[in-house]
Amino acid sequence: METLKLLLLHLDDQNPAVQQAAFGALQEAVRVNPTAFREEIEKVRNKHRDPTRFLVPLLALCDQLDPIPATPAASVTATPAPAPQ
Numbered sequence: 555m556e557t558l559k560l561l562l563l564h565l566d567d568q569n570p571a572v573q574q575a576a577f578g579a580l581q582e583a584v585r586v587n588p589t590a591f592r593e594e595i596e597k598v599r600n601k602h603r604d605p606t607r608f609l610v611p612l613l614a615l616c617d618q619l620d621p622i623p624a625t626p627a628a629s630v631t632a633t634p635a636p637a638p639q
Contacts, residue, residue: 558583558591562598565608577608584612588620 561583564576584591595613599605 555590555594558594562594566602573608577612580608580612581615584615585619588616592616592620
């Protein structure tokens with residue numbers, strides 16, 4: 555997990571070569587555990603200068619690999635209508 559955190563930190567590096575190298579590594583790493591990866595990205599999202607450049611595409615990859623389940627609608631149980639008398 556520490557490596558993941560360091561790579562996410564390097565996405566915000568001043569050096570574009572470092573950013574690209576970290577992004578490439580993260581694109582492969584996301585495949586190991588997209589759910590945990592998504593959680594780590596969300597933790598640092600507000601700390602990056604431009605989260606749309608690298609973090610948003612990584613989140614999209616997480617969603618592609620492991621879609622977030624839709625919130626189930628409230629369960630409605632149908633009550634049978636009373637029989638006509």
